[in-house]
Amino acid sequence: MLIEPEAVAKIDADCIRSGIPGYALMTAAGHAVAAAALRHYPEAERFVVLAGPGNNGGDGYVAARLLAESGADIRVFRLSMKPPMTEDASRAHAECPVEGLPLSMYCPRLGDVVIDALFGAGLARDLSPEVSDLISELERNRIPVLSVDIPSGICGRSGHIRGAAFRAERTVTFVALKPGQVLLPGREHCGEVEIAEIGVPRRLIEQYRSPTRINSPDIWLDYASAKTPSGHKYSHGSLGVFSGGATQTGACRLAAEAGLRAGAGLVTIAGPSEALAANAAHLTAVMLRQVDGRAELDEWLQDRRLGAFVLGPGFGVGEKARDFVLALRDRNLVLDADGITSFRDDPERLFEAFSTGAPHLILTPHDGEFGRLFPDVAASKEISKVERAQAAARRANAIIILKGADTVIAGPDGRCAINSNAPPWLATAGSGDVLAGICGSLMAQGFAAFETACAAVWYHGEAGNRAGKGLTAESLVSHIDI
Ligand SMILES: NC(=O)C1=CN([C@@H]2O[C@H](COP(=O)(O)OP(=O)(O)OC[C@H]3O[C@@H](n4cnc5c(N)ncnc54)[C@H](OP(=O)(O)O)[C@@H]3O)[C@@H](O)[C@H]2O)[C@@H](O)CC1
Ligand SMILES: Nc1ncnc2c1ncn2[C@@H]1O[C@H](COP(=O)(O)OP(=O)(O)O)[C@@H](O)[C@H]1O
Numbered sequence: 001m002l003i004e005p006e007a008v009a010k011i012d013a014d015c016i017r018s019g020i021p022g023y024a025l026m027t028a029a030g031h032a033v034a035a036a037a038l039r040h041y042p043e044a045e046r047f048v049v050l051a052g053p054g055n056n057g058g059d060g061y062v063a064a065r066l067l068a069e070s071g072a073d074i075r076v077f078r079l080s081m082k083p084p085m086t087e088d089a090s091r092a093h094a095e096c097p098v099e100g101l102p103l104s105m106y107c108p109r110l111g112d113v114v115i116d117a118l119f120g121a122g123l124a125r126d127l128s129p130e131v132s133d134l135i136s137e138l139e140r141n142r143i144p145v146l147s148v149d150i151p152s153g154i155c156g157r158s159g160h161i162r163g164a165a166f167r168a169e170r171t172v173t174f175v176a177l178k179p180g181q182v183l184l185p186g187r188e189h190c191g192e193v194e195i196a197e198i199g200v201p202r203r204l205i206e207q208y209r210s211p212t213r214i215n216s217p218d219i220w221l222d223y224a225s226a227k228t229p230s231g232h233k234y235s236h237g238s239l240g241v242f243s244g245g246a247t248q249t250g251a252c253r254l255a256a257e258a259g260l261r262a263g264a265g266l267v268t269i270a271g272p273s274e275a276l277a278a279n280a281a282h283l284t285a286v287m288l289r290q291v292d293g294r295a296e297l298d299e300w301l302q303d304r305r306l307g308a309f310v311l312g313p314g315f316g317v318g319e320k321a322r323d324f325v326l327a328l329r330d331r332n333l334v335l336d337a338d339g340i341t342s343f344r345d346d347p348e349r350l351f352e353a354f355s356t357g358a359p360h361l362i363l364t365p366h367d368g369e370f371g372r373l374f375p376d377v378a379a380s381k382e383i384s385k386v387e388r389a390q391a392a393a394r395r396a397n398a399i400i401i402l403k404g405a406d407t408v409i410a411g412p413d414g415r416c417a418i419n420s421n422a423p424p425w426l427a428t429a430g431s432g433d434v435l436a437g438i439c440g441s442l443m444a445q446g447f448a449a450f451e452t453a454c455a456a457v458w459y460h461g462e463a464g465n466r467a468g469k470g471l472t473a474e475s476l477v478s479h480i481d482i
């Protein structure tokens, strides 16, 4: 579960209304930080708390007090020597027996462990040059950092860096993860994340859960047992994959093999006559059909058992792609690669074609392809990857799989999931074709479009993990297990 940074203050206010004082939460937060510091850094020569002006600093003062009471060598450096900005942080400061010195007086030395309590997830503007310089110095000296709630400098909503950001070895966060801890680059700055229970009632957390979720199987739970023992190959879904010309057939085969492996009962590659020989030489279970132009396509589409189509991998960019896509407007379609690029000059034509009915188009762009269909959304630097995918999904009435190391899946109804199980070695030629094939397969098996996209991205990541380092797109296919 995720919560948005704005929800934190609301949760605090609701806690106070139900008789749980804010200072009790702060004390529990400080306890969790001090305990993590002692548990993970028994070799620390001194702990150095960097305290900011708000409640994040307040947590830092509580942790400093507890570490002092445990006998550790502890220093406190303050961003501002003015009184803290909140009542709870003022109290934590007053109860801290360690005198706080100005941040400018801190000279990092070997053996230090820094506790970063400067800012929380709601950071609203860039860090000052003083803090940026200190971050660089800590990195130069390889001083380990334990961040309180989130590494200061990371925006909890977007995961963007505000000027500079601490690179923590560990982060102790409270209540639940924030999107900026799962999205990049925020995720990489958090290090190991521990979620500390600080006494906020579960019902309150549920009430403020974000519509954005971490991608996981509970999203497609209802579809988990789609196959019945009495089913036959057609009831297990029939998928159509379009092939490009004679010299570009590999990509469609990767998608088709992945579709079969992901459970479709039958998969057919439809391609031009010039590509039949190349495809036939490499296929066994996947079937082949000649589809040169629109007339043959229309004839093939008479087969209503074809539950979904994949168009794009190796297809070629141009009018033929646009024409085929428009012919598929009332069918379940995964549009990838060249299929997406074909609409770069007139994306509205695509959106218009799929504008009615339940979403049945899945678009699988990487950042470059995304910019071709949604140039204005891509150019908007302030909004998060989640917000970019959501805006695109609404405009296209499609499910957007915005790919990358932190793939985001969004639907036109605002539902959204951030994927986090993909290993870096998934970034290899043809891996996207495999993902498109899994998507098509699940849609053909009857999954709804949003659930299809979430499941496909997750199973793709799992296959990548099973295949291990050295994976190729072919070995990835053989590790799909749904
Ligand atoms: N339920 C929970 O999860 C609990 C959470 N808790 C803790 O509370 C933390 C959130 O506390 P918070 O809201 O006070 O935010 P925090 O970042 O400490 O201070 C923000 C203030 O700093 C200022 N400021 C902002 N940006 C700035 C900049 N670049 N440079 C300079 N100043 C800047 C800005 O003031 P401004 O100057 O804009 O008026 C703003 O008012 C959370 O991270 C967690 O640790 C626990 O205590 C218990 C329960
Ligand atoms: N650093 C990374 N870590 C994990 N997964 C990644 C990373 N970079 C890319 N991916 C994933 O690898 C796949 C690459 O797809 P794509 O960009 O279409 O490549 P191709 O066209 O070569 O198949 C996508 O599923 C993407 O999410």
Ligand SMILES: [K+]
Binding pocket: 056, 116, 117, 118, 119, 120, 147, 148, 149, 150, 151, 152
């Ligand atoms: K922090």
